[in-house]
Amino acid sequence: MGARVILCLDMDAFFASVERSLRPELEGKPVVVGGHLEGRGVVSSASYEARAYGIHAAMPLAQARRLCPHAVFLPGRFELYHQASQQIRSFLEELSPWVEMASIDEAFVDLTGSERALGDPLQVARNLQERIRQELRLPCSIGLAGNKLVAKVACGRAKPAGLLQVPPGQEAAFLAPLPITVLPGIGPHTAARLAELRLTTCAELAAAPARLLERILGPHALALQRRARGEDRSPVTPCSQPVRSISRAVTFPHDSRDPAFLRATLCLLAEEAGYALRRKGLGCSCVAVQVRWANFSTQSRQQTLRHPTASDTTLLRVAGDLLDDLLDRNRQRVRLLGIQLSRLAPQGAQLPLLPSDRFGEQRALQLARCLDHIRSRYGSRSIQRGSVLNLRKRLGELEEGGGNAFRPP
DNA sequence: TCTGGGGTCCTAGGACCC
DNA sequence: TCTGGGGTCCTAGGACCC
Numbered sequence: 001m002g003a004r005v006i007l008c009l010d011m012d013a014f015f016a017s018v019e020r021s022l023r024p025e026l027e028g029k030p031v032v033v034g035g036h037l038e039g040r041g042v043v044s045s046a047s048y049e050a051r052a053y054g055i056h057a058a059m060p061l062a063q064a065r066r067l068c069p070h071a072v073f074l075p076g077r078f079e080l081y082h083q084a085s086q087q088i089r090s091f092l093e094e095l096s097p098w099v100e101m102a103s104i105d106e107a108f109v110d111l112t113g114s115e116r117a118l119g120d121p122l123q124v125a126r127n128l129q130e131r132i133r134q135e136l137r138l139p140c141s142i143g144l145a146g147n148k149l150v151a152k153v154a155c156g157r158a159k160p161a162g163l164l165q166v167p168p169g170q171e172a173a174f175l176a177p178l179p180i181t182v183l184p185g186i187g188p189h190t191a192a193r194l195a196e197l198r199l200t201t202c203a204e205l206a207a208a209p210a211r212l213l214e215r216i217l218g219p220h221a222l223a224l225q226r227r228a229r230g231e232d233r234s235p236v237t238p239c240s241q242p243v244r245s246i247s248r249a250v251t252f253p254h255d256s257r258d259p260a261f262l263r264a265t266l267c268l269l270a271e272e273a274g275y276a277l278r279r280k281g282l283g284c285s286c287v288a289v290q291v292r293w294a295n296f297s298t299q300s301r302q303q304t305l306r307h308p309t310a311s312d313t314t315l316l317r318v319a320g321d322l323l324d325d326l327l328d329r330n331r332q333r334v335r336l337l338g339i340q341l342s343r344l345a346p347q348g349a350q351l352p353l354l355p356s357d358r359f360g361e362q363r364a365l366q367l368a369r370c371l372d373h374i375r376s377r378y379g380s381r382s383i384q385r386g387s388v389l390n391l392r393k394r395l396g397e398l399e400e401g402g403g404n405a406f407r408p409p
Numbered sequence: 410t411c412t413g414g415g416g417t418c419c420t421a422g423g424a425c426c427c
Numbered sequence: 428t429c430t431g432g433g434g435t436c437c438t439a440g441g442a443c444c445c
Contacts, residue, residue: 035413042413060412103445187443
């Protein structure tokens with residue numbers, strides 16, 4: 001079998017670029033797309049003009065403002081970004097049926113064996129880049145290599161708006177001088193531990209004694225070492241993997257210890273997560289509540305259910321108990337509150353066994369589905385529980401008092 | 410300086426069962 | 428006085444990615 005040809009495409013400063021494609025007057029200006037909270041957001045995407053000031057993704061917005069006060073700061077409009085992503089996907093699917101969207105702004109395409117139909121992969125990549133620039137007015141970078149790992153690293157090295165091909169057989173030599181942090185899976189923590197062993201480049205990691213690495217990294221050390229040598233056989237998988245969890249979380253404009261406020265927020269989050277769950281036709285068997293305290297430490301509590309559920313009433317009952325437990329054990333104020341639903345399975349196959357339980361669950365689920373119907377027709381805010389209406393009122397007070405808008409996604 | 414939100418995967422320890 | 432061992436499930440926390 002001949003060498004594989006994998007194309008990795010990554011959009012440059014995607015959210016900021018989409019905003020700029022719709023507002024040409026922003027051309028050449030520093031643009032920062034960030035969260036919706038005045039005080040506590042972080043940067044989601046920064047144009048390269050903004051990056052020149054040291055601004056980068058995940059930086060607190062307050063810091064970004066200090067670094068570049070005259071930058072254009074915009075709230076995220078994820079529906080637009082999703083639409084642009086869909087268009088990019090359709091371009092890619094014209095090239096190959098083997099297209100994997102790795103995220104909203106990143107994709108892999110397997111071009112192996114396409115040369116006769118499409119021509120030289122390098123020219124295919126150039127044409128693709130040009131098409132995205134012309135038709136969507138968006139910049140992107142592309143890496144070409146014999147596997148996904150090296151194509152992705154090459155793509156990263158090509159940024160912005162570049163194109164880089166790693167010839168077959170050159171994978172290890174290409175990675176060798178690069179820092180290990182270019183490898184997916186090596187974050188700040190692992191990099192710091194490897195740096196203690198004076199392992200900072202891919203070449204050093206590739207040549208390190210296996211036993212030493214296993215002591216530091218555990219059973220995955222050898223897999224990581226193979227990646228440092230540019231070896232990767234993972235396939236391009238067009239089918240999206242089944243979703244494993246659904247979560248909703250919010251960081252408050254001001255830390256709170258108010259039980260009614262926290263409970264009402266939890267209700268809102270449970271309804272939103274439950275709505276997402278039912279839209280996917282799923283139920284969940286595990287509910288978790290996450291709290292980030294004022295000191296930024298995070299705690300969570302989870303409970304496994306005897307039967308899967310998709311009822312907001314059940315989600316809220318379980319989540320409420322978990323929140324109470326967390327609040328009982330920690331006297332700090334709450335900075336972030338979140339709910340996570342996991343152990344997902346198609347809904348409808350299993351019902352609770354006890355008749356009384358079943359009727360309660362069934363009725364609650366029916367009610368939830370009626371509300372979903374109204375939401376899908378008249379908007380997600382068209383109908384809400386009384387407790388959430390109270391929350392709106394309280395958040396209104398908060399908004400006036402703190403000047404910070406609480407706008408759930 | 411003051412730290413989002415939505416995900417995936419992994420690990421360690423405890424409970425429980427045989 | 429001495430208290431195995433393996434398997435599985437559950438929980439909590441953390442690293443990492445975009």
